[in-house]
Amino acid sequence: EPEVTQTPSHQVTQMGQEVILRCVPISNHLYFYWYRQILGQKVEFLVSFYNNEISEKSEIFDDQFSVERPDGSNFTLKIRSTKLEDSAMYFCASSTRLAGSETQYFGPGTRLLVL
Amino acid sequence: RKEVEQDPGPFNVPEGATVAFNCTYSNSASQSFFWYRQDCRKEPKLLMSVYSSGNEDGRFTAQLNRASQYISLLIRDSKLSDSATYLCAVGAFSGGYNKLIFGAGTRLAVHP
Numbered sequence: 001e002p003e004v005t006q007t008p009s010h011q012v013t014q015m016g017q018e019v020i021l022r023c024v025p026i027s028n029h030l031y032f033y034w035y036r037q038i039l040g041q042k043v044e045f046l047v048s049f050y051n052n053e054i055s056e057k058s059e060i061f062d063d064q065f066s067v068e069r070p071d072g073s074n075f076t077l078k079i080r081s082t083k084l085e086d087s088a089m090y091f092c093a094s095s096t097r098l099a100g101s102e103t104q105y106f107g108p109g110t111r112l113l114v115l
Numbered sequence: 116r117k118e119v120e121q122d123p124g125p126f127n128v129p130e131g132a133t134v135a136f137n138c139t140y141s142n143s144a145s146q147s148f149f150w151y152r153q154d155c156r157k158e159p160k161l162l163m164s165v166y167s168s169g170n171e172d173g174r175f176t177a178q179l180n181r182a183s184q185y186i187s188l189l190i191r192d193s194k195l196s197d198s199a200t201y202l203c204a205v206g207a208f209s210g211g212y213n214k215l216i217f218g219a220g221t222r223l224a225v226h227p
Contacts, residue, residue: 031213033214033215035215041219042202042217042218042219042220043153043159043202043204043215043217044217045214045215045216048213048214056214058214089156091158091159093215095213102147102206102213103149103161103164104161104213104215105161106158106159106160107158108157108158109157109158111156
């Protein structure tokens with residue numbers, strides 16, 4: 001069964017450093033998402049991406065965040081200057097279509113720890 | 116009012132028990148509804164989509180009540196392996212794009 005994959009599984013970084021989280025969505029999916037989950041809290045939407053542009057972003061997704069699809073398979077989330085509060089699990093998700101009943105499939109996540 | 120609210124749990128039940136999870140959502144324009152299962156420190160995994168007519172998959176039954184803005188999940192004959200956190204998710208579809216709004220989750224612990 002096709003899966004969303006993410007690398008790295010864990011990332012430890014110093015505050016102020018840039019990190020890039022990588023995702024390979026399911027191959028025939030066209031819509032991509034990033035979510036995050038701070039330890040002990042709920043899963044929160046960050047951004048959705050379609051046709052090489054951001055379609056929606058949350059208040060969390062400020063100027064420090066950016067997303068890119070640099071080639072036909074990868075989808076990346078960059079945090080330019082990490083803060084302590086960016087420590088969380090980051091999940092990538094993908095789906096086949098937009099209509100109300102489309103299903104999003106999640107990758108295994110990258111656990112980011114900012115020291 | 117929170118966008119998606121769930122029973123806080125945890126639910127501790129013996130094997131074989133029937134357990135019900137409830138979820139309410141605030142946006143009446145929501146069009147898609149899901150139950151995900153999340154094991155500790157893992158990704159949400161889709162359990163079921165939820166339709167107005169209700170749907171069943173083996174021991175799992177999901178119901179949607181649009182008038183009351185309420186979603187439920189029933190697990191019959193619970194197994195030890197059902198122990199997990201159950202997340203209600205509502206698709207906020209607007210302007211042609213969709214995002215999932217998750218509830219905080221309800222933890223289920225099934226014991227022998």
